[in-house]
Amino acid sequence: MHVLVLGGTTEARRLAGLLVETAPAGARVTSSLAGRVAGPRLPPGEVRIGGFGGADGLAAWLRTHRVDALIDATHPFAGTISFNAAAAAAATHVPLLALRRPGWVPGDGDDWHPVDSLAGAAAALPALGRRVFLTTGRMGIAAFAGSDPLWFLMRSVDAPDPGTPCPARMEVLLDRGPFTLEGERRLIDRHRIDVLVTKDSGGDATAPKLTAAREAGIPVVVVRRPPVPPGVPVVGAPEPAVAWLREQPTVHWP
Structure with missing residues (x-):
């Protein structure tokens, strides 16, 4: 077999x-x-x-x-x-x-903005914040390349491939989950994050960012699953x- x-x-x-x-x-x-x-x-x-x-x-x-x-x-x-x-x-x-x-489910106090694609997430950002914590991975970073004058903290396991279109104002943080709630709180505070972008990946390894965003009172753009x-x-x-x-x-x- x-x-x-x-x-x-x-x-x-x-x-x-x-x-x-x-x-x-x-x-x-x-x-x-x-x-x-x-x-x-x-x-x-x-x-x-x-x-x-x-x-x-x-x-x-x-x-x-x-x-x-x-x-x-x-x-x-x-x-x-x-x-x-x-x-x-x-x-x-x-x-x-x-x-x-299983996918994530919003709770009391969450300010979630569901979208159907990364392009939809990029379009939603200007009305929600100026300093973006982008946690959707390196493969889709090009969708945010024209998002000036927003600033991005882009976290992924590996850096974007050379030549990939990226936002003009971006800092790359290379890290691999699982992440802790205290660590996510520090990132949001240190970088003055005012909006989070994530895919609805589900699971516990990356969920603490959602709790940290709720505590900080910042909106979350959530890309729905295919x-x-x-x-x-x-x-x-x-x-x-x-x-x-x-x-x-x-x-x-x-």
């Missing part, structure tokens, strides 16, 4: 660990990482890094490596690979599950994903 986990997230690593622990003799657990982060945290089991070449390439990989089940545990905003996974699974008749951590491909079942944690795997008639997992 062979299970392929599309991941790189905390949940994907936890899932790979559970699968490796419970795998029957001779079974394979492979995790696929996109390779967009330098020095990724590697999960247990076999690991491959890099793209597949679209849905057709993934389908070919599933056939060649005789994959019996596919679990999409990618980041909630990694939309392209999720739709490629759905197409590849349909073409190869491999059962597919999406593992998505949808999961139609017809793909979804679970919110690694344990139900293992339970789903055991229910598949073509997969014999203890």
Whole structure:
């Protein structure tokens, strides 16, 4: 038996660990990482890094490596690979599950401004603040390149690629979660932040910034998640994903 986990997230690593622990003799657990982060945290089991070449390439990989089940545990905003996974699974008749951590929910005192895209977030900023804490990652920084005269504190694991359009007034902070509430409070105070931009990534590792923003009374622009491909079942944690795997008639997992 062979299970392929599309991941790189905390949940994907936890899932790979559970699968490796419970795998029957001779079974394979492979995790696929996109390779967009330098020095990724590697999960247990076999690991491959890099793209597949679209849905057709993934389908070919599933056939060649005789994959019996596919679990999409990618980041909630990694939309392209999720739709490629759905197409590849349909073409190869491999059962597919999406593992998505639950999204964040606003609480009392939150001033959230939901938008559908990074471009929408950039358009909303001028009416909300002047000093922006941008936590949407380096890949979408170009959406904010024309946001003069706003100032940005951009936090990401890796720096933007050379030549990427960026805001004219920007400081880059390279850091990797999990983050603490006290640390987020200090960042907001030290840089005089008056608006936060985030994707609805969910999870606990980066949630303290939302509490810090609420305490500071600053607005939060929240980019909504893209949808999961139609017809793909979804679970919110690694344990139900293992339970789903055991229910598949073509997969014999203890």
